[in-house]
Amino acid sequence: MPTQTVADYLLSRLREWGIDNVFAFPGDGINGILASFGKSDNNPKFIQARHEEMAAFEAVGYAKFTGRVGVCMATSGPGAIHLLNGLYDAKLDHVPVVAIVGQTARSAMGGAYQQEVDLLTLFKDVASDYIQMVTVPEQLPNVLDRAIRIAVGKRAPTAIVIPSDVQELEYTPPTHAFKMVPSSMDIRWPEIQPDDDAIRGAAELLNSGSKVAMLIGQGARGAAAEVREVADLLGAGVAKALLGKDSLPDDLPYVTGSIGLLGTRPSYEMMRDCDTLLTVGSSFPYTQFMPKEGQARGVQIDIDPGMIGLRYPYEFNIVSDAASALRALIPHLRRKEDRSWRDDIESKVSRWWETMRAQAMVEADPVNPMRLFSELSDQLPMNAIVTADSGSSANWYARQLKFRGDVRGSLSGNLATMGPGVPYAIGAKFGHPDRPVIAFAGDGAIQMNGLNELITIKRYWREWADPRLIVAILHNDDLNQVTWEMRAMGGAPAFRESQDLPDVDYAAMASVLGLGSISVTAPDQLASAWEKALSADRPTVLDVRTDPDIPPIPPHATFEQALNSAKAMLKGDDSVWGVIREGVKTKAQEFIPHQGNDH
Known part of the structure; x- marks a missing residue:
């Protein structure tokens, strides 16, 4: 032997x-x-x-x-x-x-x-x-x-x-001897149950609030049914940290969407106005987007004791599995009869999605990047997996994509590193070879390493039960997120030696590898491009010529940030007129009445 x-x-x-x-x-x-x-x-x-x-x-x-x-x-x-x-x-x-x-x-x-x-x-x-x-x-x-x-x-x-x-040594197992450490395979994970007194105290706190906001993260993914029931009882809106985008579908009328730098106006306003906060499975780091200290009473639920009690002065910090804690809470919660807070949230959410669609339809030169995401929302398969790279694509992933059904999605949340969009998608395909996967990446991330991983896709895609892996490239020849950060945060015009990218025909490179390839140079091509890619018999690269002048600054950007951007433009940014044109048209969509709404 x-x-x-x-x-x-x-x-x-x-x-x-x-x-x-x-x-x-x-x-x-x-x-x-x-x-x-x-x-x-x-x-x-x-x-x-x-x-x-x-x-x-x-x-x-x-x-x-x-x-x-x-x-x-x-x-x-x-x-x-x-x-x-x-x-x-x-x-x-x-x-x-x-x-x-x-x-x-x-x-x-x-x-x-x-x-x-x-x-x-x-x-x-x-x-x-x-x-x-x-x-x-x-x-x-x-x-x-x-x-x-x-x-x-x-x-x-x-x-x-x-x-x-x-x-290369011959393997010999540990023996029954001094300073040997035998090992075994099995492990049975516990369901960590909450403290009963804490649950009762937290329920009393939540029952006393009249304007309850919930914030959920990836730790709530296995507790979607419980989150829904608690939100209904409390008449709460539910905001989602970026890594928790797939923890609850976006088509629920009280889900306010992402929160933070890439967040939505309904999430921002809900946190600004609430008097009670329930955080479940999230270590969302940006405290400036949380309620002001003293404004709201709070409860946090997290399975990790190292992440409990952070970000906000919560009165109850409950270490527990999210679903177990919420199930324990539910019998102690009283359904709020006054639904005016919830009604207002739902109205704002409805208005938000109308605004997002309107902003996506703003004309651009040549393609509005928001429309690339918005058009997918209409066709996104209920079992799709979506990845996004760091950069401006993360903005549109956070705000424009509407997740429904069993859609999963993720990106590099806390490290926010460039480069994981395509390899995440490959990992997802090996984990779920029967599900369609879509990766969004800017041309900066694609040039950094995504092009090389197209070769990995070429090598393995025939092994996947569902061959669909779509790589959608925001092709604007600009390191766009940093360009906008320079304008908004530093008041500096774009430094073209650092920001300009070499122009590459990504669709042609995909074709050379035997992958599907679609070039999109006009907005009315997007719907059919998605339809073709989602029905393809192989992985597909969408090479989409997007307008770098569409501002990724969130709707709750501060006056100082807007002023810095304007000052940067006046200092000699060569995109000044395109940015002003597109910024005004995009921002205007927040104030134009939609479908009879006037708020």
Whole structure:
């Protein structure tokens, strides 16, 4: 019988944990593991990204959209270093990812050997919950098992380092001896129940309020039914942190949409005017968009005690599973008979969606980017998964896309890094090969790394039960979000040497790869472009020529920000007249009466 190596055992243990996919890029620091993939008939499946950072993002996307642990792998030195950005994305968005990285042979450690990097120190922050090096075979089971359990239990990235020579050693299990650490596979997660006294006190507080606002995040995703019932009883509106956009559908009349820098006017006004706040499963960081201190009494529910009591002076900070806490609350809540607060919220939400459609239909040169998102809302499949990259596309994802049914969506929430839009979509497809996936990315993010990952899509798409993966590119030859930030935050005109992008024919590049490609140069082409892409028999790139002068500044932008933008224009910004024209036309839609509404 052939000898089982440490690398062989690593893969067998991953299979026992139900790990189906490993997102990775090869290198000689993991040669022993690569050989074991060959011997194991590629089980779990080695998914080759074009770059280790993309492998990490794919693992994050897989974990976000499946709820399971994502696994990425890289070689020693530069490969391990390249994983870091994706792992920080996982850390800041609370996503379970395990990184397996190679290292130079033990005999070379400390000898200034090629590609030798102190990986334990390098990963100490990003994998602060668990980082360990395997130096003898008997150590492997407990290190791997702990890395997986801690990643899932803490919703965080963990990392294990395996030197290249250790990978090729004969595997021997831990023995029944001193300083051996046996390990076991099983884990049963508890449903964390709330404190009874806290529930009664929180219910009394919520019952006493007359203008209740709810704020939910990704932690409320498994509690949608309970959120609906509580919102109905309290006559509350529900705002959503960006990572919680898919926690409740947008077609519910009291859902005010996103909150914060990329948020909606109804969410902003609800927080401005409420007297009671119930936050569920969210660590939304921008306190200036919360009620003013002393304005509202508050209750927070979160499963993570490290994230409780943040952002606002809540009176009750309840550590619990969201659904369990809300189920416990419901019997103690009294249905509010005065529905005027709720009615006002619903009226504002209705007006908001009319305004969003009107703004999307404003003429632009050549295509209004908002219309790209608005037209998809009309055709978005009920089981679609949507990703968005950082940049101006995140603005329109937050405000223009209306999620219905079982639509899922995410982006890089807290790290807000460029580059995850396309690899998230790839991770989503491996997690849900039977669901359509749509990625939005600006041309800056596409040029940074998205084009390369089109090659990964080319390689694997035929394996997916549903071949639809649409990459919609906002093609405006401008790093648009930073351009607007310079204008609004710093009062500086766009510095063209930093902001202009080389013009690239993205549709042509997709065609070369054998993918579907559609060029959109006029707004009336959008509806049919989406229809064609959503019925295609292969992944499709939508190359959409969008107008960079459409302002992504939210409707509650401050006067100071607007003044800074105007000053920047007057300092010599070469887009001054286009920006003024489009800004005035877009802003006007907030004040034009729609469908008989005059508020």
